[in-house]
Amino acid sequence: MPIYKPNSDKAFLAPFGPTVGYFKMSEDVVNTLNSMMNENLKDFSDNLVGKVKQELQFSDEIKNYIGNNLVQFLGEYHSYNLQRNSFGNQVDNDSYKLFIHNGWFVRQFENEYNPIHIHTGCTLSCVGYLSLPEGIDDEWEEDYKDHYPANGHINFTYGVHNPYGCANMLIKPEVGDFYVFPQYLFHCVYPFKTKGERRSFSMNMSFAKS
Numbered sequence: 592m593p594i595y596k597p598n599s600d601k602a603f604l605a606p607f608g609p610t611v612g613y614f615k616m617s618e619d620v621v622n623t624l625n626s627m628m629n630e631n632l633k634d635f636s637d638n639l640v641g642k643v644k645q646e647l648q649f650s651d652e653i654k655n656y657i658g659n660n661l662v663q664f665l666g667e668y669h670s671y672n673l674q675r676n677s678f679g680n681q682v683d684n685d686s687y688k689l690f691i692h693n694g695w696f697v698r699q700f701e702n703e704y705n706p707i708h709i710h711t712g713c714t715l716s717c718v719g720y721l722s723l724p725e726g727i728d729d730e731w732e733e734d735y736k737d738h739y740p741a742n743g744h745i746n747f748t749y750g751v752h753n754p755y756g757c758a759n760m761l762i763k764p765e766v767g768d769f770y771v772f773p774q775y776l777f778h779c780v781y782p783f784k785t786k787g788e789r790r791s792f793s794m795n796m797s798f799a800k801s
Contacts, residue, residue, distance in 0.1 A: 594763050609775070611760065611772045624721055641704075643697060646695045657694065665798075687799065690799060709777055714773065716774050717772065719768070721792065743783035747760040
């Protein structure tokens with residue numbers, strides 16, 4: 592299966608079906624978010640499907656920080672989809688406000704995984720990558736010799752696979768990568784074997800006219 596690899600710092604991927612937006616977070620944002628994660632945050636795991644060690648709920652401070660740093664790109668993603676779905680009609684000039692309903696850090700360790708799922712109570716979700724286990728590149732090098740490399744990757748799926756279409760989008764995580772997508776887009780994360788933490792974050796969001 593082809594593995595998506597970004598070739599720019601920002602992209603909207605949508606030939607058909609749902610739009611997946613890509614943005615490269617700055618090193619400062621990644622470092623700040625890593626420093627904001629601590630054991631005093633509320634465990635959010637009971638509300639989520641992940642078979643992982645820990646999922647810690649964002650505080651209001653973290654939600655505000657992420658919102659301030661990603662709102663421009665998320666707004667561009669929203670506008671892109673309004674234009675994409677307008678069929679040439681004029682799009683209104685109404686202003687929209689981003690609402691982050693909840694967010695959480697995902698702490699995944701060796702042999703853990705996230706089953707296929709969608710998000711509820713929102714219209715958008717996302718994933719951002721903050722750290723990877725040291726040495727996982729060696730595991731990936733071996734895994735890529737196999738017929739279906741997947742260890743530690745996220746897999747989006749939509750529609751029906753056929754000779755002229757693909758229903759899967761497989762992504763190899765890199766620190767700083769951020770993806771936004773509609774809440775109804777099924778996705779899963781495969782387990783890996785390397786000892787150490789694969790840290791990411793997710794949020795449930797919506798835009799509403801302000």
